[in-house]
Amino acid sequence: MRALCWFGSGDVRVEDVPEPELINERDAIVRVTSTSICGSDLHLFNGYMPTMERGDILGHEFMGEVVEVGKKVDSLEVGDRVVVPFPIACGTCFFCKAELWSLCDNSNPNAAAAATLFGHSPAGIFGYSHLLGGYPGGQAEYVRVPFADVGPIKVPGGLSDDQVLFLTDALPTGYMAAENGGIQGGETVAVWGCGAVGQFAIKSAWMLGAERVIGIDRFPNRLRMAREAGGAETIDYEHEDVGEQLRWMTGGRGPDVCIEAVGMEAHGAGVLSWVDDVKQNLRVVTGRPHALREAIHNCRKGGVVSIAGVFGGFIDSLNMGAAFNKALTFKMGQTHVHRYLRPLLARIEAGEIDPAFVVTHRVSLEEGPGMYQTFRDKEDDCIKVVLKP
Numbered sequence: 001m002r003a004l005c006w007f008g009s010g011d012v013r014v015e016d017v018p019e020p021e022l023i024n025e026r027d028a029i030v031r032v033t034s035t036s037i038c039g040s041d042l043h044l045f046n047g048y049m050p051t052m053e054r055g056d057i058l059g060h061e062f063m064g065e066v067v068e069v070g071k072k073v074d075s076l077e078v079g080d081r082v083v084v085p086f087p088i089a090c091g092t093c094f095f096c097k098a099e100l101w102s103l104c105d106n107s108n109p110n111a112a113a114a115a116t117l118f119g120h121s122p123a124g125i126f127g128y129s130h131l132l133g134g135y136p137g138g139q140a141e142y143v144r145v146p147f148a149d150v151g152p153i154k155v156p157g158g159l160s161d162d163q164v165l166f167l168t169d170a171l172p173t174g175y176m177a178a179e180n181g182g183i184q185g186g187e188t189v190a191v192w193g194c195g196a197v198g199q200f201a202i203k204s205a206w207m208l209g210a211e212r213v214i215g216i217d218r219f220p221n222r223l224r225m226a227r228e229a230g231g232a233e234t235i236d237y238e239h240e241d242v243g244e245q246l247r248w249m250t251g252g253r254g255p256d257v258c259i260e261a262v263g264m265e266a267h268g269a270g271v272l273s274w275v276d277d278v279k280q281n282l283r284v285v286t287g288r289p290h291a292l293r294e295a296i297h298n299c300r301k302g303g304v305v306s307i308a309g310v311f312g313g314f315i316d317s318l319n320m321g322a323a324f325n326k327a328l329t330f331k332m333g334q335t336h337v338h339r340y341l342r343p344l345l346a347r348i349e350a351g352e353i354d355p356a357f358v359v360t361h362r363v364s365l366e367e368g369p370g371m372y373q374t375f376r377d378k379e380d381d382c383i384k385v386v387l388k389p
């Protein structure tokens with residue numbers, strides 16, 4: 001079969017690879033009909049996530065048709081149309097029972113390595129480095145889905161792939177970011193990053209009752225989408241001072257909830273950002289946390305900083321004094337996708353949200369390598385790429 005494989009920093013290729021087979025009685029094989037490229041994939045593409053190996057199949061956002069099921073998968077049948085959550089979870093461990101699906105104790109075969117770096121291992125993730133399981137990803141014609149009795153959900157035929165594909169990741173990630181903000185009604189919510197995750201965080205903030213939502217980015221098409229599809233006010237951080245604007249918009253108090261939807265490759269200006277760049281390139285640190293710094297600095301006293309952006313390891317110069325003295329609450333993590341699948345599918349079916357609005361590019365799998373570059377460089381007004389294997 002054809003699959004999009006990682007070969008090094010800036011080097012992904014479509015290769016002929018063996019088709020996956022059932023290994024475990026709780027596996028299923030899915031023929032992929034749609035798969036998307038995520039901001040998280042860019043961290044791999046740019047070489048900032050350790051333990052990738054040449055030839056690894058990428059992709060953790062995918063859906064398709066079940067073509068084979070293991071003996072112990074009662075919930076699925078051949079022919080079912082499913083979306084698959086990106087974290088792999090067993091459904092029975094302490095963490096799965098607590099609905100902390102991305103922290104499953106049983107899905108990372110390389111847990112010891114992850115525990116060395118993080119203290120404890122999170123769940124395995126499709127196509128996301130050997131540290132997180134070494135699972136072949138879904139940017140391919142077929143994919144093996146472990147614990148298929150737990151993760152995948154069936155989706156109704158009346159909804160298009162584009163409408164349900166983002167249940168795999170970006171939509172629940174934006175939603176969990178807003179939920180982690182503790183939005184109860186009436187808050188001002190600022191969202192750093194207007195990629196797909198930021199766009200869905202904006203939508204979710206409204207769904208949870210925010211009174212005011214502000215999107216922050218520098219690309220005009222992304223800011224336009226945040227305004228027109230998301231109904232947010234926007235700040236262009238290249239032409240406006242983010243802190244000054246936020247203080248002005250909130251009568252000096254600052255946003256109640258600051259959502260970071262940028263992650264370890266934030267773009268920035270100034271000396272600190274330059275130092276970040278140098279240190280990240282030397283691999284002294286694993287991230288450039290510019291947006292996170294801004295979120296901490298500008299959050300109102302007693303507010304919440306909710307981090308959806310991915311961080312892989314050590315970062316520098318975070319103002320712990322600001323966080324402590326302003327009594328901020330931090331919430332973060334890989335999304336517990338399983339928890340949100342059914343409620344968000346219900347919202348899509350009810351017409352409360354149509355996630356397809358983020359898609360700017362629909363191409364074949366063969367065009368994937370070029371699209372990784374287009375998406376990384378934010379060229380051609382690219383926001384979300386869907387690949388059709």
Ligand SMILES: NC(=O)c1ccc[n+]([C@@H]2O[C@H](COP(=O)([O-])OP(=O)(O)OC[C@H]3O[C@@H](n4cnc5c(N)ncnc54)[C@H](O)[C@@H]3O)[C@@H](O)[C@H]2O)c1
Nearest residue numbers: 039040173193195196197262263266267308309310334335
């Ligand atoms: N927590 C999770 O489970 C989870 C799931 C999916 C994605 N993510 C992460 O969320 C982040 C966003 O993903 P995406 O797919 O939307 O990516 P994306 O690359 O499309 O969007 C990132 C956006 O951040 C903007 N940005 C960069 N520096 C900024 C700054 N200083 N201030 C404000 N905006 C800035 C960029 O211009 C871009 O529009 C990534 O780090 C990704 O890894 C996390």
Ligand SMILES: [Zn+2]
Nearest residue numbers: 038040061169
């Ligand atoms: Zn993703």
Ligand SMILES: [Zn+2]
Nearest residue numbers: 090093096104
């Ligand atoms: Zn588990």
